[in-house]
Amino acid sequence: MVEVEKVTGQHLFSSDFYEIKALSCDFSQDKGPLKGYNDCFCLMLVKTGGVQFEVAKQSFDLHTGHILVDKPDYEYRMKATSAQCTVLNFSNDFYLRLLEELQLDCTGFFANQNALTQLLKADPVVEYLHHQLLQYPFLSQIELDGLVFELVDCMVKKATVNQPDVTNYTPKKFHFPIIERAKDYIHQQFHNDFSLFDLSSFAYASPFHFSRLFKRYTSVSPHQYVLNVRLKHSEMLLKNTSKPIADIAYQCGFNNAEYFATAFKQKYGLSPSLYKQKSHSPLFQGLQIP
Template sequence: MTDDRFEVFDSLRQHNTRLLDHAQLGNGTGLAAWYNERDLIALENADHHTLSLYTADGYQSYFKAGDGWHNGGGPDRLCLLPQQYSSTWDIRGPLSFVHLYFTDQHLRQLAEQTWDRSPLNLSVNERLFADDPQIALLYRHFLLQANWHDNSDQLTLSSASSLLLSHVLRHYTQVNWQLPGVTGGLAPHQRQRVCDYIEAHLDQPLPLAELAMQCQLSEYHFARMFKRSVGLAPHQYVMNRRLALACELLRNSQISLQEIALRCGFSSASHFSNRFRQAMGVPPSGYRSSVS
């Protein structure tokens, strides 16, 4: 990781843990996918929080408590490790897992933006081998389905991480505030402004915070008001607009698929082709042939 440094990430790299993928999400958050087996790991006093989801195996993952070793791991089990938390792990069998790292400053900022007030204290509760279907759903259907390095998926990643951390705030801290209700959509001028901004920047990553800024709203309020106004979540709308532009360029130009991919916000022609085929039922080259 190049921008934010995460101590748990750095510590795991000193062990047998094999790094499968990692990405910076910005604002003090990051992702890492790992595989491990037959390893003894001590994690101490990290200056950030870690939300871990077991994605495969983990049945022989043991945590050292005061009365000995305990396990309870398995697919979709989560571990939430607060900052300044020390723990020792004995990984006796195969384990695949994904970490979301986030700073206390980012979590507090999210709370202030969402509820328009600041918690007097903010402490994250430890959880080990816990079940939370909402967290598992957000990991598997958004974080794990996205390409962490493609510009076109950055909005999906930022939206999913925002939802995850809002869930952590509500269920794993002492804040316990009800989420504010959102009854209306964007004002016409807000909708026009953000839609124009999206059209002018389809070749850019367009993270959720950037779109919310166009309407001077928190990420939480913007995402819900946008969906109420447009009928689609921001990441769905933006992907539709990227693919619509791609169709136009395929019909009316002879530029290469790589150039079309870049103009539509995809970092590679292969990722563009995969997404186009999923949405349209044919690859871009097939679509171009059919309309030429």
């Protein structure tokens, strides 16, 4: 995504086929939308604050937990009171191969030539991947590449659904910090045991108010959100390490291996042992886009 005037774009990382940027926006209320031009396939994930994004005759109000999937080559307008976003720009060659190898031209958003951008809602797995991605200074390139592929895979699956999965609920800006602080706490502490009171206190809200607010924004309860983050982390460890299953269970915040095995099978359709076996098999294939 090309930078626009008075929007700070910090380059974080580049590889052969993508780059990661941190985008900070802080526009005054009396200014009109700033114009820009998008020259590549990209994903924009809102970390904090809110952004108004306009393309052609469409207007999108984004806030924490929203993602824009953008096709290349179009003009846009953007305005925000204050927001921080993560932007992933992909090479044109990667985008063309993605379309071809996954046959995306026939499905959903990618098949609609009149659709330039699509607004999606992040689930706990996407939020976890986003948080892990921002640990880039401490990750090897192959680890970072793997996280990017996981994120692209999630976004492609969401974008191929014909209808965007964003509700019509209009958020209140003073709720943003509560949700943002809660997500940060979960992503940093999911391996530990903590209570709803611990989580809501960190977010500066009462437990009852926090529970209702969190589910309204994320579509899942705090417990379900934490469980999904723990399961995704365990899935990554099963796929990418040789650690024993019991160690993975405890490392991801589960109190016992039996409960972990039951929850994992409900989520992924396989027991942890069978998933690990298949993941380490030469025949196992995930998203393979060189």
